[in-house]
Amino acid sequence: MADIQFKRILVTGGAGFLGSHLCTRLVGEGHDVICVDNLFTGQKSNVAHLMDKDNFEFIRHDIREPLQLEGLDQIYNLACPAAPGHYQWDPIGTMKTCILGAINMLDLAKYNGATILQASTSECYGDPLVHPQTEDYRGNVSCTGPRACYDEGKRAAETLFFDHNRMHGTKIRIVRIFNTYGPNLHPYDGRVVSNFIRQALAGEDITIYGDGQQTRSFQYVDDLIEAMIRMVNNEDDFTGPVNTGNPHEFTIRELADIVIRLTNSESKIVHMPAPVDDPVMRRPDITLAKEKLGGWEPTIQLEEGLVKTIEYFANLDLTKWRPPTKNY
Numbered sequence: 001m002a003d004i005q006f007k008r009i010l011v012t013g014g015a016g017f018l019g020s021h022l023c024t025r026l027v028g029e030g031h032d033v034i035c036v037d038n039l040f041t042g043q044k045s046n047v048a049h050l051m052d053k054d055n056f057e058f059i060r061h062d063i064r065e066p067l068q069l070e071g072l073d074q075i076y077n078l079a080c081p082a083a084p085g086h087y088q089w090d091p092i093g094t095m096k097t098c099i100l101g102a103i104n105m106l107d108l109a110k111y112n113g114a115t116i117l118q119a120s121t122s123e124c125y126g127d128p129l130v131h132p133q134t135e136d137y138r139g140n141v142s143c144t145g146p147r148a149c150y151d152e153g154k155r156a157a158e159t160l161f162f163d164h165n166r167m168h169g170t171k172i173r174i175v176r177i178f179n180t181y182g183p184n185l186h187p188y189d190g191r192v193v194s195n196f197i198r199q200a201l202a203g204e205d206i207t208i209y210g211d212g213q214q215t216r217s218f219q220y221v222d223d224l225i226e227a228m229i230r231m232v233n234n235e236d237d238f239t240g241p242v243n244t245g246n247p248h249e250f251t252i253r254e255l256a257d258i259v260i261r262l263t264n265s266e267s268k269i270v271h272m273p274a275p276v277d278d279p280v281m282r283r284p285d286i287t288l289a290k291e292k293l294g295g296w297e298p299t300i301q302l303e304e305g306l307v308k309t310i311e312y313f314a315n316l317d318l319t320k321w322r323p324p325t326k327n328y
């Protein structure tokens with residue numbers, strides 16, 4: 001029998017920010033891609049350019065419900081609202097997506113003998129007391145605060161992945177994704193990069209929450225997609241968890257100044273109250289990713305990535321976009 005080069009790959013959250021980039025890349029490589037999304041924060045327009053391809057299929061489905069599919073080789077489990085405002089809008093629903101979604105997709109992976117990747121998060125480290133964050137740091141996470149539905153949901157999903165692996169031998173991969181940005185971010189996503197760019201382009205006030213001295217490390221989406229693909233296809237059965245992020249760290253005030261400069265905006269900066277449990281600093285240690293993922297490291301630095309993202313936002317017709325919730 002001829003060796004089949006292309007794989008059948010399920011991407012949950014495939015119409016979302018990250019999922020749409022992943023689907024585009026996998027379809028372009030000739031794989032048979034099934035995109036599942038409930039379209040809560042995902043958008044059909046993100047995958048519109050794939051709809052007429054023979055090797056792409058879109059299914060509107062919520063992974064909190066079981067899904068039966070045959071012949072899968074790989075699953076990328078990306079489905080979950082990721083912006084704090086939107087994941088806190090229905091916190092019980094978010095936790096169900098993390099936990100029931102993980103169980104349903106793990107069972108599907110087991111049934112198919114597929115390798116499954118979990119999109120985990122730097123939020124597993126909570127408001128970290130270790131800096132930069134290494135994978136063996138167990139985190140400083142509130143289990144009762146408003147972020148817990150996501151932080152603890154994602155932590156529980158990691159637990160389920162490892163238990164499935166230990167109980168059933170399911171082939172698992174876990175990446176902990178640090179703040180990521182790029183085209184296809186929802187204009188009303190509510191996270192800092194999309195907010196600042198949207199505000200700057202419209203000449204509206206730039207909303208810094210708190211004093212702006214908190215830090216984040218911003219990864220351009222293409223670098224993340226490369227890391228995820230290398231992770232799923234690694235032949236050492238390296239499960240992770242592995243950090244993927246860009247270790248260059250910026251204060252939120254610095255980000256605001258860069259966005260204002262790159263957009264030639266006349267927007268003013270205003271300060272608003274800091275969200276509860278907002279992490280004070282965040283930066284990935286990517287030593288493990290470099291070692292295990294064939295020397296992977298980010299190739300696109302902040303200004304270059306922001307220019308591409310600003311260009312995307314400048315061409316959006318905002319009258320065609322509906323905020324997923326009022327929290328943006």
Ligand SMILES: O=c1ccn([C@@H]2O[C@H](COP(=O)(O)OP(=O)(O)O[C@H]3OC[C@@H](O)[C@H](O)[C@H]3O)[C@@H](O)[C@H]2O)c(=O)[nH]1
Nearest residue numbers: 082083084121122179191192195207208209214252278
């Ligand atoms: O308009 C805004 C939005 C956000 N911010 C601040 O910018 C920082 C980053 O906030 P974001 O909402 O973009 O993202 P966070 O880092 O808080 O959470 C993210 O972390 C990693 C991912 O897993 C998730 O996508 C998300 O939870 C925070 O300090 C936030 O308070 C602003 O100052 N103004």
